[in-house]
Amino acid sequence: MNTYLYETILNLKQRVFILPAAYPVGLEMDKAISEFASDANTQIQVLEQVYKRFGGTFLLPVWDRMIEAEAFGAPLQMDAKLPIGSAGTVVASQRDVEALMIPRPGHKRTTVTLAIPRLLKERLPEPKPLILGIINGPLAVARQLMGEEGWEEILNRQPEVLDALLDKIMRFLPDYAHAFGFNEADGIVLSEPLEDALTAEQRERFSLRHVRRLIQQVQSPRFAIILHNPLADEAQLQLWQTSGAAGYWLGSRVNLVSAVKRFAEDTLVIGNLSVDWLTTASPEAVYEETQNLLTAMRDFPNFVLAPEDDLPPHTPLANLDALIRGVNRFNGDF
Numbered sequence: 001m002n003t004y005l006y007e008t009i010l011n012l013k014q015r016v017f018i019l020p021a022a023y024p025v026g027l028e029m030d031k032a033i034s035e036f037a038s039d040a041n042t043q044i045q046v047l048e049q050v051y052k053r054f055g056g057t058f059l060l061p062v063w064d065r066m067i068e069a070e071a072f073g074a075p076l077q078m079d080a081k082l083p084i085g086s087a088g089t090v091v092a093s094q095r096d097v098e099a100l101m102i103p104r105p106g107h108k109r110t111t112v113t114l115a116i117p118r119l120l121k122e123r124l125p126e127p128k129p130l131i132l133g134i135i136n137g138p139l140a141v142a143r144q145l146m147g148e149e150g151w152e153e154i155l156n157r158q159p160e161v162l163d164a165l166l167d168k169i170m171r172f173l174p175d176y177a178h179a180f181g182f183n184e185a186d187g188i189v190l191s192e193p194l195e196d197a198l199t200a201e202q203r204e205r206f207s208l209r210h211v212r213r214l215i216q217q218v219q220s221p222r223f224a225i226i227l228h229n230p231l232a233d234e235a236q237l238q239l240w241q242t243s244g245a246a247g248y249w250l251g252s253r254v255n256l257v258s259a260v261k262r263f264a265e266d267t268l269v270i271g272n273l274s275v276d277w278l279t280t281a282s283p284e285a286v287y288e289e290t291q292n293l294l295t296a297m298r299d300f301p302n303f304v305l306a307p308e309d310d311l312p313p314h315t316p317l318a319n320l321d322a323l324i325r326g327v328n329r330f331n332g333d334f
Contacts, residue, residue, distance in 0.1 A: 002266045003224040003246045005130060005187055009057065009268070010301055014331040015294050016057040018132075018249075018270060018306040021320055023062070023083065023313040025050045032080035033313065037062050040115045047120060051129065053317075054324055059129040060189065061116040063310035064109070068136050068169070068176065069144035071103035071110050081313055089147035092154075097164045102171050105179035117185035130187075132226070133180035137192025138169045138210040155202070162206055170210050177218045177225070187224035189249065190214070193231045200239065208239055215244045226270065230309040237262055251308035252277075256293070260300045270304040273323075278307055279315050283322035290326030298334070 009016055026036050026046040036042040043062055051059055066084045070076055075087040091097055105114060117131040136144070142165050143151055154161050180188050192211060194203050211227065219225045227243055229236070230251030237259060240248060247268030250259060260269045273293065278286065290305070297303040305327060311320075 001219065001224075001244070001246050002221065003187070003219075004222050005224040005246060006266050006268060006302065008130065009304065012057065014334060015327060016304055017323070017327050018058040018060065018304055019050070019054050019056060019320060019323070020060045020063050020307070020310045021050050021054065021315070021317075022046050022060070024311055024315040024317055024320070025053065026062075027081060027313050028317060033083060034078040034080055037064055037084050038109055038112060040112045040119060043112065043116060044119050044123065047116070048123065051124060054320065057129055058132060058304075059120060059124075060132050061113060061134060063134055063191075064113065065136060065140070066144060067109055067113055068141045068173070071107045071172070072100055072141070072145055072169075074145055083313070086144055086147060089150055090145045091142075091161070091165055092146070092150050094158075094161050094164060097161060097168060100165075100168055102168055104172075105176045110176065110179075114179050114183050117180060118183045121184045131185050133177075133183075133185040133188040135173065135177055135180075135188055135190055137190050137207065138166050138173060138214070139194070139207040140192055141169050141173070142166055142206075155198075155206075159205075166206060166210055170213065174214050174217045177214060181218075181223045185223075187226065187246070188218075189226045189228050190245070191228040193229055194236065195231050196233070203236070203239060208243060211243050211245075219244070219246060224268075226268065228309075230275075234259070247304075249306065249308075256303070257296050260297070260303060263302075265302060268302050268304055269300065270306050272308045273306070275307050275309050275311065275315075278319055278323075279312060281319060283316075283318045286319045286322040287326045287329075290323050291330055294327065294330040 036046050074090050077085040077087040120131050224246035226247035227245035228249040233253045249270040250272050252272050252274040
């Protein structure tokens with residue numbers, strides 16, 4: 001689908017990047033993650049600093065893996081220096097699924113995430129960046145509700161429980177995704193990491209059929225959905241192509257030069273600097289590798305440079321500064 005995001009990037013005639021840097025920047029500002037993941041005004045302060053320091057065409061809110069699961073009743077583990085995690089299991093049986101109440105957009109901390117795009121559009125100066133929301137995919141939410149201990153048991157021995165849980169989740173996610181558009185977001189990142197242990201049949205049954213439906217219901221030329229899967233390998237790409245997403249955010253397991261040729265020219269392809277590498281490499285190595293990836297992808301105007309995933313709190317900001325210098329140098333010579 002030819003979207004506003006794609007047209008905007010194409011018209012810039014330079015390489016752009018996405019840098020989900022709220023966690024490391026927030027910690028540099030001495031803000032507790034438990035605070036800026038729960039309070040809209042504090043999160044806006046962090047994101048304004050992200051934009052002031054790095055600039056860019058895109059700006060993303062805090063990447064919160066628990067936001068939808070919390071809305072369904074999951075207890076949270078809060079920490080000043082770590083992303084919010086799960087503190088317990090919600091679903092272990094069919095009876096647990098039946099007892100789940102389906103939340104509405106704006107329930108619990110979803111009111112924070114939904115407020116962020118509108119507040120950023122109000123407060124940032126012109127020219128404003130493209131503001132994307134972030135939601136977790138149906139299977140990602142289900143896994144948070146089941147917990148790691150119950151995940152394999154339900155997946156392999158009680159798949160009907162997982163089907164029932166996903167049906168309930170899908171009675172919430174499309175409305176939640178639509179709500180970002182109502183709050184002035186330019187699109188959303190739909191994060192659905194699918195590990196190798198899942199068979200192709202399981203990926204289709206428990207994830208992709210729901211992802212397709214969500215995209216069909218929500219995506220439009222003015223509101224793009226970017227499907228994020230940092231665990232995808234080359235073998236998974238054929239399945240992912242059937243989703244209909246406006247863009248694909250891929251991990252370092254994929255060769256982007258070959259992967260980009262699988263997609264239509266008006267489909268964004270995003271990635272794929274390794275997060276582990278970004279947190280341990282020297283600034284000089286980051287600068288060089290940024291230029292190498294941009295050079296390899298120079299013939300593909302639908303490419304957007306990004307880390308493969310959210311950046312953890314301990315990411316050195318000097319490395320992110322080096323990444324930006326690499327982008328600016330490349331664009332200066334482009």
